[in-house]
Amino acid sequence: MRESRPAQGASAMPLPGAEARLRQAEQAENFPVALRVLPARVRTRLHAVYDVVRTIDDLGDEADGDRAAELRAFADDLGTVWSPDGTGPRAPVLRRLVPVVRDGGLPQEPFDRLIAANLQDQQVTRYRTWDELLGYCALSAEPIGRLVLAVFEVDAPPGGAVERAADQVSTALQLLEHWQDVAEDRDRGRIYLPLEDLDRFGITNTSDVAGAAVGEARHDQGDLWSASASPALRRLIAHETARAVALLDEGAAVVRTLHGWARLAVAGYVAGGRAAADALRRAEWDVLAGSPAARRRDVIRHLVPELIRSAL
Numbered sequence: 001m002r003e004s005r006p007a008q009g010a011s012a013m014p015l016p017g018a019e020a021r022l023r024q025a026e027q028a029e030n031f032p033v034a035l036r037v038l039p040a041r042v043r044t045r046l047h048a049v050y051d052v053v054r055t056i057d058d059l060g061d062e063a064d065g066d067r068a069a070e071l072r073a074f075a076d077d078l079g080t081v082w083s084p085d086g087t088g089p090r091a092p093v094l095r096r097l098v099p100v101v102r103d104g105g106l107p108q109e110p111f112d113r114l115i116a117a118n119l120q121d122q123q124v125t126r127y128r129t130w131d132e133l134l135g136y137c138a139l140s141a142e143p144i145g146r147l148v149l150a151v152f153e154v155d156a157p158p159g160g161a162v163e164r165a166a167d168q169v170s171t172a173l174q175l176l177e178h179w180q181d182v183a184e185d186r187d188r189g190r191i192y193l194p195l196e197d198l199d200r201f202g203i204t205n206t207s208d209v210a211g212a213a214v215g216e217a218r219h220d221q222g223d224l225w226s227a228s229a230s231p232a233l234r235r236l237i238a239h240e241t242a243r244a245v246a247l248l249d250e251g252a253a254v255v256r257t258l259h260g261w262a263r264l265a266v267a268g269y270v271a272g273g274r275a276a277a278d279a280l281r282r283a284e285w286d287v288l289a290g291s292p293a294a295r296r297r298d299v300i301r302h303l304v305p306e307l308i309r310s311a312l
């Protein structure tokens, strides 16, 4: 998962092979970002959007130096895609987005929300409740689904059933990634498992209790800091995975309302989510021994029935 993703570089300026590194990052995702069978125009558009999304995420997670400043600078550059200042954006990844926006009405607002999510990540490292976590997903995951709908020019009126279902699928995919990446996020100082659930399942996290700086391993003890997950933590991960899969199931209805390539692509994302849940189950919910990775063959195994269901 993320550990295999290379850092994009603090300033998102041209890096040798930057695009190749983004393609490599794409391979580490749970879901097929742009299935090879999709038409070239659609794949180009999906890649252009993915690369910007990934860049924002990498600035928020991995950039050296002042990440908030890097994100704000990138946001300024991003804004020029919609409000050309004569020269256009500086970052190559944004230059590749320009024709996609010109060609097919891609909105700026979802990108702005992704910037806001990553700025929030610099400040907020704990979520008290499930609802608070869903609020974060509204900034960090829902915009991705909305962009995918825009890429496929799907008619999805604001607040309507299609948009809501896409939000559910996107949120479910992000939650599943969080559960896969509990150890990695913890090492970054972030815990996405809601604190009320940690309490309810009796998970100890003495770094918080003792008020020690998160990430200082010598102070960190308790269930979240072991080399492998305790029975209590495994029960919690199984519970949170089931909640994410329930959201995925609800949102998967969107696949049935889509047509053509959009249906195939979104079925691929849903199948990727199911493969991620399989990986968690296969690891017996132990998310501390490593990040359980989705297998390609599981994605395919889920894609076929997903498509059949949507055709009925």
Ligand SMILES: CC(C)=CCC/C(C)=C/CC/C(C)=C/COP(=O)(O)OP(=O)(O)O
Pocket: 002, 031, 057, 140, 141, 144, 145, 146, 148, 149, 165, 166, 167, 169, 170, 171, 173, 174, 177, 178, 181, 266, 269
């Ligand atoms: C129309 C429709 C439903 C499309 C699906 C859109 C889609 C693929 C959403 C994915 C959301 C997601 C996994 C975010 C992960 O963010 P993160 O910041 O946790 O990612 P990271 O772990 O890769 O950094």
